[in-house]
Every structure is written in C-alpha cells, then in structure tokens.
Amino acid sequence: MSAAEQTTHAPTTQSTEDEDDEDLFDTNLFEEPEGFRPSTPPPTYETYTRNPSNVKQNTPHTLDIQKMGARDSLWAHRVWNGSLVLAEHLDCDKTKTQGKRVLELGCAAAIPSMLSAINGAECVVATDYPNPVLMKTIARNLETNCPEQWKNGTLKLVPHQWGHEVQEVLAALPDTTRKFDVIYLADLIFNHTEHRALLTTCKAALEPGPQSAMYVYFSSHVVKWAHKDLAFFEIAKEEEFGFCVEQFDKVKATAMFPDDVGDLEVRETVHCYRMWLPLK
Template structure:
C-alpha cells in the first residue's frame, strides 16, 4: 500500500512569504538639535515619517520656544501649561526647564506620536526644573479634556498657558481647536493661549486667518504680538511667496472680559 503523502503535497514552502524588499523599509527616526538661549543643547527625536508631520521640528515651535524662554518669568514660571499638537514637544520641554509647575504635552493619540513625545520628555528630564512636572498624553482636538485636566493640581481650574504652534493650518479643525481652548484655558485675565503659525501654503493664508474671528465669536480677544521672518523655509521645494513661507505670525488669545470668572 502506497504511503500517504498528502501533507507533502500541501507544503507550499515560501510561496506566501513576501519577497525581501517587497514592503518599503520603515523610515528611521531622525533628530533635530536646538540650543536654548541659556546655552543648553537639546536633541529632539522625530518620528521617521507620519501623515501628521511629526517628523519635523516646525518653525513656529522653535519661535514659540524662544518666546517662552525670553518671557519665562511672565508666561511660564509657576504656571500650568498645555501644549496642543506638540509633535516633538519642544515648547513643552522649554516650559518645564523654565519652571512651569505643570506641563502637559499632547498630540493626536497615535502610538508613534505619543511614544515619540514620551522619549523626548524622558531625554529632557535632567534639564527640567525641580518642582516641574512634565506629562505626556494623546489628545484629539475637540474631544473631552478630563484626562489632560487630571494632571493639574486643581483640575477644575484649567491651564494658565496654552501653546498652539503650527496647528491652525488645519482649517477644518478650527472649531475643534476653539472647543479645546474653551474647555482648558483658565477663566482668568492672566491666562493666555499662544497661537503661532507659518503660512506654508501662502495662498491659503486668508483661510487660515479665519481662525481668529471665529475665536472672537466664541469668547476670546485676539492680539497680534509680532511677526518674524526666519532665515530659511521649512519646505524648500514648495511653491508660493518665499518670504511668507519663512514668516512666523504670533498671536495671544485671552478670554473676553465678559467671559471671565469674577
């Protein structure tokens, strides 16, 4: 009687194994260097590639960080700080270095982005001011804020400072960003949201700027504090006015007087 070789007949070998190089190699993380005004050298890990541009150290993030350091006594020291759309989290780290009481670094709740923020927070730990607490969390703009407020010493009070660097380019998210501001910014005359941005697509600047009248309609005052032309563009091969693509526009948003808690 012949031996049953059915198992041999079904042995497909490497038929269903993807050939080497079939899938593109996952881009490796890159790093960006940043020297603080006080002379500290920070090395920030950037995700290798991501549709939300977590692999970049944005111009507005750099400019915001410089502004925070120059004005640390007024804006940061002893304050509770929330960064929205943090990517590598440089402004959050600068806030923690300069004596913020609480810092919550957030970006979209994607594991790669959150893990990258956490690694940067851990790497910055030796530089963080004693008494400062730096936390990392995933957060989708417009969603409930219970988790990010839970890091506060007084969760019901809200944050003294919101950092929003290069986030309003996403026009469809304007209302969600404002909703997050309403839920998280302390109802105090001193509380402020910093909204810094660069028009990387200059022809869309009027659409981007619609964020500000929308914020006013929702209870905030808007003050432009400066604009700064940087030495280099972030995306060298992009079209449009180069000067605008090198410019960071800086705004402060505060609660309108009639929206404050008295």
C-alpha cells in the same frame, strides 16, 4: 459492492482527495515575502541650542531632539518655525510660564513644553495625537532633556485628539482649583478642517480671564491658502467659542519649504497671536 462496503470505503476516498488538494494549495500563498513592506525608517536627531543669554545656572544649554524618521500625515517629522519662534519668546521672557499651568497641543518635538518645564512652570502637559510611535518619540525627548521634571511629574505626556473630551488632559493637573493658564499652538492651524476641533479643546482646557493666554504661532506655508489660516481667528471669535484675539508680533524665519511656489516673504513670516477667554 454492498452498501456496508461503500460506507466503509467512502472516508478513505475523501481523505485521499483532501490530501491531493493540500498538495496543490500553497499554504504560504498569503505570507508576505521578506522585504515586501518597507521597514519603518529610523528616527532622526536634531540639537536645539538655546540663546546663551536665556540660560540660567544649572539648566541645559541644548536639547537633544529625536524626530520621527519619515514624513507622515501628522507632520511630526519636522521641527516647525512656529515652535522655534515660540520657544525663543518663552525662553527670553520666563514670566510667561513661571508658576503657570501649561498645555501644549500637537507638541511633536515639544520644545516649548520642555523649556517651560525647565524655566519653572508649575506643571506642563504635552499632548499630541495618540499614535504609539509618536507618543514613544515624544516621551523619549521629555525624559532625556528634562529627567527631573519627568520623574517628579511636573512634565507629563498625554495623548489627545483635538475636539474630544479633555478629562484625561485636565486630570494631569495637580489639582482642580483651576484649568490651564497657558496653551501653546505652534504651527497647527494649517489643518484647516480641524479649526473647530482645536478650539473646542482650547475652550474646554483654558482658565477664563485675561491672566490666561493661548499663544498661536504659525506661518502660511501655502500662500494661496493664507486666508484659510486666518479663518481660525474669525471662528475663535464666534459666539460658540468667544475668544478675544490680538496679534502682537511678526518674526522672519527661513521658509520651511524654500522651493515651493508663492511669495517667499509670506512663507518666511511667523505670525504671533495671543488669545484668551473673557470672564463671564
């Protein structure tokens, strides 16, 4: 066979080998079979019923709450006791929010945010971790239960990761004359590694002065770590943050995890704190 003939026939031989390889190789090898990954669980629903004595004319008696359908690292699939007790306090004493600029961190079900909007806050900014499914769930709750406030911009939703810059959060305010008058932290401080990040956001967002307030409501769900929960307030008083701290109430509720170990009374107690930044 001549060199020319070898050149002519070589591509044909290679093509045949490639075709054989393709026949042997399953091109669908890396396709996931149907049902390989479990589907996202559907959302669940819960009705929050207000105390009738707190309901003013032309305001809703109940809130329709959609929750994420599965437990996740954000713990946003539950309505927490701290949030429920805070909501009751705010609904009972509307002066805490009327005409105020309100920020809720880690809002999840966002019940305190919605009640603040319903009860006449100047503006309410609900925030939580920028997870798309979580953001969609919260937005649904805000729009469903507070359609007027959602439409006119009195009630807004802003994604925010604690400790990051707060420009987007502050940009949701109606103007720059002052920052937030009130900040809510409901059952957040069990995230012990995030205490400084939480306080960084709070210090950057709260208007200084005794007229402003951070309301921190929580239970020690894990009794052996109760001291770690309380460390939040010691860190808050450090020079880096400079918060004033006072505990003003304790409320007994049903334990979130009744079968867990540890003193039941500790796990049933919701602690209520107020914090503020002194004027320089």
